[in-house]
Amino acid sequence: MFAPRDSDEYLLETERRVIRVRLHWASLAWDIFEAVALLAVAVMVSYLLPPSMWLLQNILWYAALFVVLRFAYVVLLWWVERIVVTDKRMMMTTGIITTKVLMMPIGKVTDLTYERPLMGRIFGYGTMVVESAGQIQALNRLEYLPKAEQVYDAISELVFGDKEAQAARFSMIRAQRLAKRRAKVG
Template identity: 35%
Template sequence: MTTPQPPDGDEPPRRWQDQDTEQFSRPPGDDPSSTMSGGYGGAASGGAYYVVDEPLPLTEEELAGLRGESAPPPLLTTKRVMPLEDEPSGVVQRYLFPTEKFRGEWKRHWIELGKEIGIGLAATLLMGYATGYLAKKNIPSGVTIVIVLWLLVLLWIGWRIGDWWFDRFILTNKRVMVISGIITRNVAMMPLVRVTDMKYVQSPLGRLLKYGTFELESAGQDQALRKVENLPNPNELYLRIVEEMYEPEAVEARLGRVAEGEYGEEDGT
């Protein structure tokens, strides 16, 4: 004898049966219809079920983000390009035109003064030996001459140090420049759009002390900036120049200057 079914809309509440609880007591691995791993099961013939693992504890960085705090800086960084300088020095400012964007300036590596430092040390040692010898021989005029010569050598070394101090390699978004000289000032430049090839060379000593020589080519022509010696941190400087040549938007983004319509259509600056 069959039990009559109630009409639609008048169905009484359904009571729990044993088969209704099987989907919750059965392990996920025993469910043949399970399609996902990691504790999540798919749809079974009797219904769908989900097994949720215990929540993982939040890290300090995640907690700091929830509290609105800044996460601590990473121990290691992958930044390979040196930070950009904000403003040029007074030595360089006068050689930049208003629409040019300054990217950085660098003095040559101190190895540029290696010869002068060696001469100064040798002159000091010789002066000490010569003055002591002449003083024992009671030749005061000879001592005076030796001291005067030593002072002249020191004056020449001071001049070379001043020349090194004012000698700058400059990078902008338009060109590279080298400024040198104290009395007679030399300014050489090359547009970035004219650079067809560029490389840097490091000797074993250069790799140890982090300096190198840059060689720039421009359409097969001999340029004033064809060879720039003893520049510091050549790898980082090389990346800086290449980035300025091929990815100026990346430089602008790092400076926070990216704005709609800021770059030109022809040269991307």
């Protein structure tokens, strides 16, 4: 019905996907804390109320249901959001009912900055700041990026690396993936 499209459907036939990730689960930390805290308060207050206040208890339970539904929506949004890096561009797809695709050509990237806070080191995420020629692009700051070092290295190689070596490496990777698919089918 409202099935979000796979981010690979937005790739051109001439593009090769280098990396596809979703944001790290740590980006949901505040939403998890908020949902658990609100549910705990609703349950505790509901049980502390005398039975004569049944209307207020019902309101609290409906509020708790709303909190659960809102959290489920936030998790679903996180699940469908993808960051894709190809040999030609960076893309981010978001949305459940209405899909939004953010895009920036790799050729526009002039500088990359990679940050990894203490919590990022513990849980395995980082922030990457992508700068382009005097413009603020849609994908200029990517927070809670899992495998941020690999994404940083891949984009650096695409932007600043040897183009012929990249083409040879992508051909080898494509051949390996094709061989794996054939092995699974056969």
